Amino acid sequence: MTCKGCSASVRHSQAEVAELIKEQLMLEDDLVDDDVYQARLVTCESCPHLQYETTCGYCGCFVAFRAKLAYKKCPDPAGARWG
Numbered sequence: 001m002t003c004k005g006c007s008a009s010v011r012h013s014q015a016e017v018a019e020l021i022k023e024q025l026m027l028e029d030d031l032v033d034d035d036v037y038q039a040r041l042v043t044c045e046s047c048p049h050l051q052y053e054t055t056c057g058y059c060g061c062f063v064a065f066r067a068k069l070a071y072k073k074c075p076d077p078a079g080a081r082w083g
């Protein structure tokens with residue numbers, strides 16, 4: 001899968017995504033606990049706006065990253081599905 005605006009690949013393996021997220025979360029200190037995190041991920045997994053099984057169609061974030069951040073909420077303009 002390529003980006004709509006260029007030819008760069010936008011599909012990452014689950015392992016690549018996990019590694020990227022692990023690195024980025026090491027820079028963050030305002031995180032939700034595992035129960036909240038898992039509840040947010042379950043919501044994203046069933047959301048029609050989830051793309052490539054990893055990415056929010058509204059903000060372009062990896063949901064496994066965004067959902068761990070306490071100060072973030074779901075960006076759905078029709079109403080946040082979590083946060």
Ligand code: SF4
Pocket residue numbers: 043044045047048049050055056057058059063073074075076081082
């Ligand atoms: S963050 Fe919100 S809009 Fe994006 S995939 Fe998750 S539930 Fe859907």
